[in-house]
Amino acid sequence: MTEAAISIRALAKTYKGGKRALDGVTFDVPRGQIFGLLGPNGAGKSTLINILSGMVMKTSGTASIWGFDIDERPRNAKASIGIVPQEILFDPFFTPYETLELFAGLYGVPKAQRKSMELLRAVHLEDKANAYSRTLSGGMKRRLLVAKAMVHSPPVLVLDEPTAGVDIELRQQLWAYVRELNAQGVTVVLTTHYLEEAEELCDRIAIINHGRLIANEPTRDLVNKAQEKLVQVTVDRDLDAPPAAPCFEKIVLKGERVLEITYSKAKVNAGEVLAAVSGAGLGIVDVSTKEADLEDVFLSLTRAA
C-alpha cells in the first residue's frame, strides 16, 4: 500500500485553560486526492492544521506528512507541506515577487530552482509582480498566499478556509488552480464552510465535530447516506391542514395546495408516498423532488453527535 500523504493517529490537543479542541482523531489523507476537512465553527479544524504546520503543539498522538513524523523529522515534514492560512498576513512593503523570493529563500530553495514568476502567473498576479503587497485587493492577497504556500513545491497543499469572504469569480479561479495543482500530482486538503464546494471538489470528506472525527468517506458515499428525501406535491384543492400517513416522516403545508413531504428512502419509495396522498382523497397536480446533498448529511451527522 502506498503511504498516505498525511497520517494522523489519536491526535489530541487540550489548550491551556482546559479546552479540549481535538479528542483523539485518527485518519489518513490518501496521496493524490482533494480531501475535504469539514466541521462547524470551533470543531477543531484549525487546531489540526496548525499542529501539522508546527504552529500549535499537540498534547498527544502522532502525525506524519509524506511519511515524515512531525516530531522525529520536523524539517522533512515541514518541507512536504504548504499551508494557506485563514488570515492574510504579509509585509506590506514587499512586492509579490519579493515575497515569494523571500519565502523560497527561507525554505532553502536555490535561486536557479525558484519559480516566483511562474507561480505569480498561475495565480494571475503576473502584472502585480512589482507592486507593493499593501496595494493589492483582498482577493489578490489571497491568491498571493496560495502562491506563497507553493514556493518550495510541496507534495501536499493545505488550504484553510481559502474562499471565506471571497467573491464567486475569484473562488472559481482559485478552485481552477487547485484542480490544476491536483492534476499535476499535488495532494490537496481544504477546509471550507461551503458544503457545495466540498461536494463538487473533494474526492473524500472527513467531518469533525467537537474535536472528534464523525465521518471519513468518499464524497459520493457520504452524500448517498442522506436517508431523508423531500417531495413537493401540488394537489387539486385548497387544504386547511396536511393529511397524515405513516410513511410521512414530516409533512408541511407550504401553500394552500402545496405539500412538502419528508420521507425516509430506506423505508418507502416515492410511489408509496404519492399513493398515500391520493389515498387521502387528493388529486395530484404536480410533483417535484429534491435530491439530498452534503448539507443534509452534514446537518444530520453533526446534530446526532
Ligand SMILES: Nc1ncnc2c1ncn2[C@@H]1O[C@H](COP(=O)(O)OP(=O)(O)OP(=O)(O)O)[C@@H](O)[C@H]1O
Ligand atoms: N489558543 C487557544 N486557546 C484556547 N482555546 C483555543 C485556542 N485556539 C482554539 N481554541 C478553542 O478550541 C476549539 C477549536 O478551535 P479551532 O479554531 O480549531 O476550530 P475550527 O474548527 O477551526 O473553527 P473555525 O471554523 O471557526 O475556524 C474552539 O473551542 C476554540 O475556541
